[in-house]
Amino acid sequence: MLILAINLGSTSSKYAVYRDTEPVFIETIRHPKEELAVFPDIISQKDYRCKAVLDGVREKGVDIHTVDAVVARGGITRPLPGGTFVIDEAMIEALRDPQAATHASSLSGIIAYDIASDLKVPVYTVDPVVTDELEPLARVSGYDGIERISIFHALNQKAVARAAAKELGKKYEELNLIVAHMGGGISVGAHRNGRVIDVNNCLDGDGPFSPERAGSLPVVSLLDICCSGKYTRKELYDMFVKKGGFYSYLGVNDGRKAEEMAAAGDEKANLVLDAMAYQVAKEIGACAAVLSGRVDAIVMTGGLAYSKRLTGAIADRVSFIAQVMLFPGENEMLALVEGALRALKGEEEAKRF
Numbered sequence: 001m002l003i004l005a006i007n008l009g010s011t012s013s014k015y016a017v018y019r020d021t022e023p024v025f026i027e028t029i030r031h032p033k034e035e036l037a038v039f040p041d042i043i044s045q046k047d048y049r050c051k052a053v054l055d056g057v058r059e060k061g062v063d064i065h066t067v068d069a070v071v072a073r074g075g076i077t078r079p080l081p082g083g084t085f086v087i088d089e090a091m092i093e094a095l096r097d098p099q100a101a102t103h104a105s106s107l108s109g110i111i112a113y114d115i116a117s118d119l120k121v122p123v124y125t126v127d128p129v130v131t132d133e134l135e136p137l138a139r140v141s142g143y144d145g146i147e148r149i150s151i152f153h154a155l156n157q158k159a160v161a162r163a164a165a166k167e168l169g170k171k172y173e174e175l176n177l178i179v180a181h182m183g184g185g186i187s188v189g190a191h192r193n194g195r196v197i198d199v200n201n202c203l204d205g206d207g208p209f210s211p212e213r214a215g216s217l218p219v220v221s222l223l224d225i226c227c228s229g230k231y232t233r234k235e236l237y238d239m240f241v242k243k244g245g246f247y248s249y250l251g252v253n254d255g256r257k258a259e260e261m262a263a264a265g266d267e268k269a270n271l272v273l274d275a276m277a278y279q280v281a282k283e284i285g286a287c288a289a290v291l292s293g294r295v296d297a298i299v300m301t302g303g304l305a306y307s308k309r310l311t312g313a314i315a316d317r318v319s320f321i322a323q324v325m326l327f328p329g330e331n332e333m334l335a336l337v338e339g340a341l342r343a344l345k346g347e348e349e350a351k352r353f
Contacts, residue, residue: 001344002066004057005336006112007073008049008104011036015053017062018337025060026333029053042107043096050111070116071340073332074128075106077353079150082131082158082196084339084350087113087123091353105129124350126339127154129203131196138198138290151203152187153302154196159335160301160327161191167325168297175296178287178322180280180314182304183330184253186210188280190287198290200283205240208279211253211304214244215279246272255304262309277313284318295322302330 002024007014011033016026029052039045057064072087074080077094085091087109095106109125116123131154141148157179158172165172173194180188186208189199200207200216209215217240226236239248247253249272250261261269288295298318300311305328315324342348 001068001341003337003340004067004070005333006053006108007332008108010104013049013052015056016333017057020341021334021337024062027056029056042102042104046107046110049107050114053111065119067119067121069121069340069344070112070123071336072108072112072125073105073336074125075109076103077130079130079132080128081133082127082154084124084126084343084348086350086352087125088353122344124340124343126336127158129154133195133197135197149201150199151201152189152199153181155332155335156301156330157181157187157189157196159331160299163327164297164299164325176291176294177297177299178284178295179299179301180284181302182280182300183302184210184212186280188283188287190290192291198287208283209245209276211246211255212242212244214240214248255307259307259309273309274313277310281314281317288321297322298324299327300324301327
């Protein structure tokens with residue numbers, strides 16, 4: 001089967017065509033800021049982004065009318081269980097909600113739906129970022145009226161969990177796994193029998209700090225900054241979500257550059273890198289407690305998992321819990337396609353929004 005996969009970022013459009021699980025091509029368009037500046041918001045970029053994808057497919061020599069299905073990165077909607085979902089009119093209405101429509105991932109589904117409707121083929125999304133399988137205990141925050149919610153790298157976490165299970169010769173649903181996705185944000189999930197029963201909400205800044213995000217912070221010190229009158233809400237958001245972590249300490253948001261600084265003898269860079277490994281290891285330890293110590297494997301993934309220094313430092317602290325497995329990078333396009341294929345082949349019943 002020929003599958004078109006779409007995964008939009010704030011300034012990029014990634015798209016691919018697969019024949020079953022073999023890529024025909026994978027392409028990323030970097031949109032010039034001046035071209036995007038003419039649009040008042042993400043949702044108004046729909047026709048521009050859609051044309052870019054369709055033109056790209058044609059330029060690669062693929063006849064769009066030969067595509068059997070379309071699959072897209074999941075957007076910000078109400079919480080959903082993990083799995084493959086049909087993108088239908090109800091989901092599109094949710095993706096067009098003003099709050100959801102501020103995220104490029106929501107536009108992925110809208111464009112995929114339009115293309116699939118024209119082609120009269122099925123259209124899916126897989127393990128969206130709002131995947132929520134938390135147990136009731138995991139939702140309690142410590143203050144009545146504030147509930148912990150699940151927003152994380154569900155697509156890649158679930159994909160590498162399935163890959164790890166395959167290597168272990170078992171089904172994902174038979175295992176207890178801890179998966180640490182380490183990229184621009186860091187999420188660490190406790191996977192029990194195919195469900196992520198606890199995970200830090202890395203989008204809103206919970207958990208370990210990352211190259212860009214400050215992670216969990218001391219509440220009173222945070223209150224002092226927020227109530228100082230020096231910053232607007234947007235400035236505070238950018239400070240802790242986009243300019244936290246590595247960036248706040250070292251002035252860079254690239255793990256490779258941080259490691260270069262450390263290798264050159266920068267003591268602060270060495271401390272910050274060691275502290276990140278320390279915090280990720282602590283989060284893994286917390287997930288081990290959630291799983292009552294019964295852990296089949298610890299899986300590390302994401303762009304930062306290419307760092308032998310980082311993964312080695314984490315493994316040194318957590319390998320007593322369970323074996324450590326590495327799946328560096330994030331093959332999200334393949335994960336999308338695999339989810340669509342499971343639905344098309346009847347191996348998984350696609351859910352309805």
